[in-house]
Amino acid sequence: xxxxxxxxxxxxxxxxxxxxxxxxxxxxxxxxxxxxxxxxxxxxxxxxxxxxxxxxxxxxxxxxxxxxxxxxxxxxxxxxxxxxxxxxxxxxxxxxxxxxxxxxxxxxxxxxxxxxxxxxxxxxxxxxxxxxxxxxxxxxxxxxxxxxxxxxxxxxxxxxxxxxxxxxxxxxxxxxxxxxxxxxxxxxxxxxxxxxxxxxxxxxxxxxxxxxxxxxxxxxxxxxxxxxxxxxxxxxxxxxxxxxxxxxxxxxxxxxxxxxxxxxxxxxxxxxxxxxxxxxx
Amino acid sequence: xxxxxxxxxxxxxxxxxxxxxxxxxxxxxxxxxxxxxxxxxxxxxxxxxxxxxxxxxxxxxxxxxxxxxxxxxxxxxxxxxxxxxxxxxxxxxxxxxxxxxxxxxxxxxxxxxxxxxxxxxxxxxxxxxxxxxxxxxxxxxxxxxxxxxxxxxxxxxxxxxxxxxxxxxxxxxxxxxxxxxxxxxxxxxxxxxxxxxxxxxxxxxxxxxxxxxxxxxxxxxxxxxxxxxxxxxxxxxxxxxxxxxxxxxxxxxxxxxxxxxxxxxxxxxxxxxxxxxxxxx
Numbered sequence: 396x397x398x399x400x401x402x403x404x405x406x407x408x409x410x411x412x413x414x415x416x417x418x419x420x421x422x423x424x425x426x427x428x429x430x431x432x433x434x435x436x437x438x439x440x441x442x443x444x445x446x447x448x449x450x451x452x453x454x455x456x457x458x459x460x461x462x463x464x465x466x467x468x469x470x471x472x473x474x475x476x477x478x479x480x481x482x483x484x485x486x487x488x489x490x491x492x493x494x495x496x497x498x499x500x501x502x503x504x505x506x507x508x509x510x511x512x513x514x515x516x517x518x519x520x521x522x523x524x525x526x527x528x529x530x531x532x533x534x535x536x537x538x539x540x541x542x543x544x545x546x547x548x549x550x551x552x553x554x555x556x557x558x559x560x561x562x563x564x565x566x567x568x569x570x571x572x573x574x575x576x577x578x579x580x581x582x583x584x585x586x587x588x589x590x591x592x593x594x595x596x597x598x599x600x601x602x603x604x605x606x607x608x609x610x611x612x613x614x615x616x617x618x619x620x621x622x623x624x625x626x627x628x629x630x631x632x633x634x635x636x637x638x639x640x641x642x643x644x645x646x647x648x649x650x651x652x653x654x655x656x657x658x659x660x661x662x663x664x665x666x667x668x669x670x671x672x673x674x675x676x
Numbered sequence: 677x678x679x680x681x682x683x684x685x686x687x688x689x690x691x692x693x694x695x696x697x698x699x700x701x702x703x704x705x706x707x708x709x710x711x712x713x714x715x716x717x718x719x720x721x722x723x724x725x726x727x728x729x730x731x732x733x734x735x736x737x738x739x740x741x742x743x744x745x746x747x748x749x750x751x752x753x754x755x756x757x758x759x760x761x762x763x764x765x766x767x768x769x770x771x772x773x774x775x776x777x778x779x780x781x782x783x784x785x786x787x788x789x790x791x792x793x794x795x796x797x798x799x800x801x802x803x804x805x806x807x808x809x810x811x812x813x814x815x816x817x818x819x820x821x822x823x824x825x826x827x828x829x830x831x832x833x834x835x836x837x838x839x840x841x842x843x844x845x846x847x848x849x850x851x852x853x854x855x856x857x858x859x860x861x862x863x864x865x866x867x868x869x870x871x872x873x874x875x876x877x878x879x880x881x882x883x884x885x886x887x888x889x890x891x892x893x894x895x896x897x898x899x900x901x902x903x904x905x906x907x908x909x910x911x912x913x914x915x916x917x918x919x920x921x922x923x924x925x926x927x928x929x930x931x932x933x934x935x936x937x938x939x940x941x942x943x944x945x946x947x948x949x950x951x952x953x954x955x956x957x
Contacts, residue, residue, distance in 0.1 A: 407721030407722065407723055408721070409718055409719065409720055409721065409789060409793055410718060410719035411716075411718060412716045412717050412718065415717055415718060415719045418719070435692075435693045436693050436696055437690055437691060437692060437693065437696060438690070438691035438696045438699070439690055440688030440689070440690065440826065441810050441812070441825075441826035442688055442825070442826065444768060445763075445764045445768055445769070445770045446764055446768040448764075449764040454758075454759075454763035454764065454770070455759045455760075455763050456759075458748055458755050458758045458759045458763070459748065459750060459755050461747065461748070462745050462746065462747050463745075463746040463747065463772070464743050464744075464745075464746070464782070464812070464825075465743065465744040465745070465746035465775075465778065466742065466743050466744065466814050467739055467740065467742070469740060469814070469816075471874075474739050474740050474873060475873075475874065477735075477739045478735075478736045478737075478739045478873055478874075479736075482726075482730060482735035482736050482739070483726045483727055483729075483730040483735065486777070487725060487726055487727040487779050488726070488777035488778065488779055489726045489735070489744055489777070489778040489779065489781075491744070491778055494746075496767070496769040496770070497746065497769065497770040497772055498768050498769055498770065499825075500770075501745070501782075508690060512690055529722050529810060531722070531745075533747050533750070535750075544722075544723070544745075544780075545721065545722035545723060592755060592756075592759055593752075593756065
């Protein structure tokens with residue numbers, strides 16, 4: 396094994412049957428909350444086209460987090476040249492020949508697909524949506540379950556009028572509070588900002604500080620296991636989505652499933668008998 | 677939208693609630709077959725480290741299919757230079773500055789993770805495993821559900837002695853035959869080879885032709901919706917897995933879930949009332 400090269404691979408936890416079952420029960424709670432609010436469940440793609448994502452300024456705001464899907468230029472001589480060389484060097488690095496132009500970004504947040512999907516639509520009622528997607532974010536360092544390059548994100552999303560979105564976020568937030576109190580999970584809400592690149596140079600980061608629109612549910616000594624995000628008309632404007640002719644508002648609640656798993660294991664221990672009743676069987 | 681640049685994105689189908697529910701019911705059938713054979717279910721990572729994958733010669737045999745996880749070199753000036761330029765050009769291409777060395781391959785087949793996971797182990801009983809993973813394979817062209825760059829693969833895997841693996845593959849194959857006969861899905865088994873790069877120049881392709889070890893379940897005019905793969909000791913040797921001290925054999929049955937979805941829609945139609953009873957509710 397090349398030194399250090401397996402660090403990220405090891406931080407991509409394989410979930411054993413017991414932990415996978417627990418993660419599914421945790422997710423089942425969020426899916427139930429979604430269903431109780433008539434949210435429709437979708438499966439979203441693994442990639443988002445760069446030109447769609449560009450509408451959101453994601454790549455200029457979070458360039459350090461993005462992962463691109465790269466492949467060899469398909470010209471046969473180029474592929475043959477790769478196949479004939481040592482494809483992976485002793486440091487674990489792929490010795491790529493010429494790459495195709497990069498056009499796709501591995502999903503950075505599950506809900507982006509929904510705004511692209513509803514582009515140029517006028518909604519005559521609020522839309523409630525949910526999905527669970529593998530999301531990709533580069534980090535300075537990795538830790539299994541808690542800080543993975545790729546992780547599972549469950550999102551509950553509302554797109555509608557200002558009142559509809561605010562009511563939805565408030566309602567789900569109350570549901571979360573009730574639930575964590577019931578199971579006794581030690582968490583607290585905190586104002587948060589997104590992880591902008593060079594934040595103090597970014598007007599959007601300053602705006603988030605002045606008009607907070609993101610709260611994180613923090614477990615223990617700083618593990619954010621959920622976030623509530625009020626986008627105002629940011630995505631409505633960029634994807635030309637309206638609600639009865641007016642620019643649509645949107646908001647989402649995101650749950651990092653592997654982090655919930657870690658929080659449960661850290662707080663209740665590794666044996667199923669001590670997990671919250673709702674997640675035991 | 678840049679001309680043509682959205683072709684792949686559009687081939688990455690968003691599954692609507694009705695289709696997602698159907699795909700889950702289809703997968704539920706395969707999961708039941710796995711459970712009836714005491715297969716343990718895992719969740720596997722999105723990436724596999726290139727140096728692990730290199731044990732299998734995947735990159736030299738299938739270089740034209742591979743997708744790498746690419747990210748900007750994290751040196752702040754390099755990231756800043758990217759953020760300050762037009763990140764995506766009018767053709768939809770990401771104008772990347774320097775990239776990090778490529779070290780990770782997006783999962784090309786779900787079962788590779790199992791061989792890496794069991795590396796250097798001696799098994800005192802056969803191992804039956806299952807997982808559903810998003811797998812990534814480049815193609816010359818794409819079609820929603822049927823030929824996607826990223827797709828959902830359910831695998832049932834056996835690692836054990838020669839007899840154990842052969843018995844497992846035969847058993848599941850019989851189960852598939854019984855099931856497709858029951859629901860009346862028009863399919864046929866066909867000997868197949870893997871999609872080697874420059875196949876006639878590859879000794880492994882010739883070996884597959886001489887000693888067939890892959891069968892595909894083909895729907896309609898050529899859509900392979902499942903495959904049975906008998907690896908003999910190929911992975912056992914490369915990952916140093918033994919069964920009671922002898923080099924382990926392995927085999928897997930793989931189901932392309934979006935392709936099953938497409939086959940059901942094409943054969944039974946788009947309305948739930950006409951779907952097979954097992955998948956209707």
